[in-house]
Amino acid sequence: MKLKSIIVFCSFLVLSATINTHGQDAYFADGYHGGIYGHYPMWQTGFLVDKLTANPEWMVNLEIEPETWDVVKEKDPQKYHRLQKYFADTLNDHRIEFVNPAYAQPYCFNISGESIIRHFAYGIDKVKQHFPQATFKTYSCEEPCFTSCLPQLLCSFGYKYAVLRNPDTCWGGYTSPFGKDLVNWISSDGSSIPTVPRYACEELEEGSTWQTASWDNSKEFIKSCFDDGIKYPVGMCFQDAGWKGGPWLGSVIKDYYKPSHYVSWTQYIDMISDKVKPDDWHFSIEDVKPGLVWGSQILQKLAQEVRYTENHLVMAEKVAAFSSAFHNFKYPSDQFYEAWRTLMLSQHHDCWIVPYNGRPGGNWATNVTEWTTASNKIADQTIAKALHSIPTGTNSADTGIIAFNTLGQKRSSLTQVTLPANLNPNDYTITDLSGTPVISQPLSDSKTIAFTANTPAYGYSTFKLSKKSTSTQPIAVRTLADNKLVITTNYYNAVIDPSRGGALTSLVRNNIQLIKPGQALNSMEGYLYEQEKFVNTADSPAQVSVTEHGPLFVKLKVDSAFDGIPYTQHITFFQNNPRIDFELDINWNKKIGIGAYSQYKNFVKEDPKKAFYNDKYKLHVRFPIVTRFTDIYKNAPFDVCKSELKNTLYDGWDNIKHNVILNWVDLADKAGRMGVALFSDHTTSYINTRDLPLGLTVQYIGRGLWGMNYKVDGPTHIKYALLVHEGNWHTANLEYQSRLWNEPLIASYADKTPIANSCSLLEISQPYIQLVSSIASPDSSTIRLYNASPEPTQASVILHQKPTAVNLVNLDGSTIQKISPELVSDNNWKITFNMTKFGVNTLLIK
Numbered sequence: 001m002k003l004k005s006i007i008v009f010c011s012f013l014v015l016s017a018t019i020n021t022h023g024q025d026a027y028f029a030d031g032y033h034g035g036i037y038g039h040y041p042m043w044q045t046g047f048l049v050d051k052l053t054a055n056p057e058w059m060v061n062l063e064i065e066p067e068t069w070d071v072v073k074e075k076d077p078q079k080y081h082r083l084q085k086y087f088a089d090t091l092n093d094h095r096i097e098f099v100n101p102a103y104a105q106p107y108c109f110n111i112s113g114e115s116i117i118r119h120f121a122y123g124i125d126k127v128k129q130h131f132p133q134a135t136f137k138t139y140s141c142e143e144p145c146f147t148s149c150l151p152q153l154l155c156s157f158g159y160k161y162a163v164l165r166n167p168d169t170c171w172g173g174y175t176s177p178f179g180k181d182l183v184n185w186i187s188s189d190g191s192s193i194p195t196v197p198r199y200a201c202e203e204l205e206e207g208s209t210w211q212t213a214s215w216d217n218s219k220e221f222i223k224s225c226f227d228d229g230i231k232y233p234v235g236m237c238f239q240d241a242g243w244k245g246g247p248w249l250g251s252v253i254k255d256y257y258k259p260s261h262y263v264s265w266t267q268y269i270d271m272i273s274d275k276v277k278p279d280d281w282h283f284s285i286e287d288v289k290p291g292l293v294w295g296s297q298i299l300q301k302l303a304q305e306v307r308y309t310e311n312h313l314v315m316a317e318k319v320a321a322f323s324s325a326f327h328n329f330k331y332p333s334d335q336f337y338e339a340w341r342t343l344m345l346s347q348h349h350d351c352w353i354v355p356y357n358g359r360p361g362g363n364w365a366t367n368v369t370e371w372t373t374a375s376n377k378i379a380d381q382t383i384a385k386a387l388h389s390i391p392t393g394t395n396s397a398d399t400g401i402i403a404f405n406t407l408g409q410k411r412s413s414l415t416q417v418t419l420p421a422n423l424n425p426n427d428y429t430i431t432d433l434s435g436t437p438v439i440s441q442p443l444s445d446s447k448t449i450a451f452t453a454n455t456p457a458y459g460y461s462t463f464k465l466s467k468k469s470t471s472t473q474p475i476a477v478r479t480l481a482d483n484k485l486v487i488t489t490n491y492y493n494a495v496i497d498p499s500r501g502g503a504l505t506s507l508v509r510n511n512i513q514l515i516k517p518g519q520a521l522n523s524m525e526g527y528l529y530e531q532e533k534f535v536n537t538a539d540s541p542a543q544v545s546v547t548e549h550g551p552l553f554v555k556l557k558v559d560s561a562f563d564g565i566p567y568t569q570h571i572t573f574f575q576n577n578p579r580i581d582f583e584l585d586i587n588w589n590k591k592i593g594i595g596a597y598s599q600y601k602n603f604v605k606e607d608p609k610k611a612f613y614n615d616k617y618k619l620h621v622r623f624p625i626v627t628r629f630t631d632i633y634k635n636a637p638f639d640v641c642k643s644e645l646k647n648t649l650y651d652g653w654d655n656i657k658h659n660v661i662l663n664w665v666d667l668a669d670k671a672g673r674m675g676v677a678l679f680s681d682h683t684t685s686y687i688n689t690r691d692l693p694l695g696l697t698v699q700y701i702g703r704g705l706w707g708m709n710y711k712v713d714g715p716t717h718i719k720y721a722l723l724v725h726e727g728n729w730h731t732a733n734l735e736y737q738s739r740l741w742n743e744p745l746i747a748s749y750a751d752k753t754p755i756a757n758s759c760s761l762l763e764i765s766q767p768y769i770q771l772v773s774s775i776a777s778p779d780s781s782t783i784r785l786y787n788a789s790p791e792p793t794q795a796s797v798i799l800h801q802k803p804t805a806v807n808l809v810n811l812d813g814s815t816i817q818k819i820s821p822e823l824v825s826d827n828n829w830k831i832t833f834n835m836t837k838f839g840v841n842t843l844l845i846k
Helices: 003-021 044-054 068-075 077-089 113-130 150-156 219-227 248-252 265-272 297-327 333-346 349-353 364-388 734-742
Strands: 026-034 060-064 096-098 161-164 173-175 183-186 192-197 234-240 260-262 279-282 288-290 400-405 411-418 429-432 440-442 448-455 459-466 476-479 485-488 493-497 503-509 524-528 533-536 543-549 553-562 565-574 579-586 619-623 629-636 639-642 664-669 674-680 684-687 694-699 716-726 746-750 758-760 762-764 769-777 780-787 793-799 806-809 815-819 822-825 828-835 840-845
Touching: 026 248, 026 265, 044 077, 068 077, 068 113, 096 265, 113 150, 113 297, 113 333, 113 769, 113 780, 150 161, 150 183, 150 192, 150 840, 161 183, 161 265, 192 265, 192 279, 234 248, 297 333, 297 349, 297 364, 297 716, 297 769, 297 780, 333 364, 333 769, 349 364, 364 746, 400 411, 400 448, 411 746, 429 448, 448 459, 485 553, 524 694, 579 694, 629 674, 629 734, 664 734, 674 684, 674 694, 674 734, 694 716, 716 734, 734 769, 762 769, 780 793, 793 840, 815 828, 828 840
Parallel strands: 026 060, 026 234, 026 260, 060 096, 161 192, 183 279
Antiparallel strands: 173 288, 183 192, 400 459, 400 746, 411 448, 429 459, 440 448, 459 758, 476 485, 485 493, 493 503, 524 533, 524 619, 543 553, 553 565, 565 579, 579 716, 619 694, 629 639, 629 664, 664 674, 674 716, 684 694, 762 793, 769 780, 780 840, 793 828, 806 815, 806 840, 822 828
């Protein structure tokens, strides 16, 4: 054994002996955070090996963007190979541990669950390309890259442990304090992983807005740990790649508790796991407390681009996997890899917290636009080619329309298709292939026709254009003497009042009035700090016009102004869908400040109070629902939780609350009889207090993190929706309703009609189980399912092709269970397996 290995091994024995005797030693997890997109100078690689060699007691935990090693290999091959060899030679000594292989170090709470899986899957593969001996046993990060479903995903990737703290980079938030040496971090599905928490006694650092007390192993921090009964206190700091200090304690921090011993995270937890009894922590998404600049236009646009691409790319994969299974379509694995790569880069945490930062000629936000545009181009091309591969008839005059459903259940949904320039939608109706008319509605653009398509699960149906005339009553719209508009659908009686800014002043379903008396739903309110006044759009008149009117939906256009700034809001009511869609466009024509107060002259980064934290004063859309609706439920990646917050408002870094809307929040009555769900087209914040109605954050204009000027640069455009439902969020299947909104039917005009009128690859029997993704390879398909239910269930999936083998697998590829398909009818094979509540399962089907 080499001398340095003997020294490290002896140190390990000393540590083990020490914690078995008096337990008064402390420990410290040092490491590096960053990467080629964030910060990683080329000298870092050689510096790392030099410092490890010179300091045999030092250990480093690496959170480096995996793609960094591609660049280091190309630009500095000598030091790259030196690091490879050093890692291999000291593997058993725990000198280097890879703790976060996620491809672009995403925050996780702000993106889809499938995106999180891809970050780990692609990132682990990339790290192993460069360091084949690397293992991934403990997850740790230097930013608040946490979400409530992580234990489930980490365990499936083969992780043993986790760390729930980010003590030196809390600008973007932190987790709740809880527990002592170790906790069992329990996610919503019941998965549990031993975890080092942010201790219950680990306070936010005084005079800082980015640190907790464990960042430097100060004497005061370690004493507070011992006083609280923590036997083996450990501190942590992942230095930014590019910092030149070397070992944090001693080289950088001179005054710290002694003795403190360097540890890799896995080594540390291995040492203490049988010596302490972990507390169980049923971790909620509200234990993640992120404080980003919600409502800023730059973050809003970025979040919209990411959300659209997440949805679009998953849909493209599903269509391609379907055509690969049935039509010998060559699944474009390499192109999808690149599309996911650029999407994952757009989910990098730095995109969200420092969107204005960047190199000359661009910043993180402009990069996101470029990256998501590249991903969407691949998705668009793939969908077009995959649909074109569907076998068609030989009659050149036999045109049709294909409506493709990417969800796992049968579906009847509104969709629309753009016709060739020589076809006027007003001259046609739509029929199924038997000639039975389908309710359709030409749009006012004279190019597009909308219709209701009945489609099989995960497959398509075919429709035809017909000149056969049909007569269908349009949705009832009346104008009263006072110019109020009354809309009556199968779900609602609604009143829109032009004198109240074109807002909804009445919304009745099942004879229940949902809007508080005298209030205006979907009006906007915000505080203009330069004028020291609140402005509410319901206080100004608006012009309301009907832009689309037919049997399927009616679309209203509301034109008004917010303090002289023109805006347009489109409101769409559907005849056979309880969802109400909204589109908001604000055309900023002057400089204005919106927020609690101006900080242009007095911004102090160490001051915990910041204007951008306080949502009460931002411009927000208001939803004053009657007082019987008091409980809030909200979704998170692979999770739904009931909010325990009595008030979502906070005004400083030291009292952040989880007020984040990922896809939806639901305002429900306590009896669970009815609810009002709010959907957002991007991750942002929401408002809910006893005094203020439910609100969706629209705009903040002022100083943000690091004093940056978060301005408006061009128009604001957002989409949101309301859905009044019976029962609670679960019985109303809001996760499925969200997927309907995020994964619309794909309708395509076809020069020739497909030979098969309709076709389906699989069908999921349970309505709560979602088809998350579908990926093809030359000899198999990977199907991912999510049980969006608080109850365990037995999943039943009908495959419309005969499988040769079906395995339930972990995310690391290991087999959990072999499943024997059951033939239930002609070419229909049933597979069943158990799913936990909020469980994510992956099927490998050959």
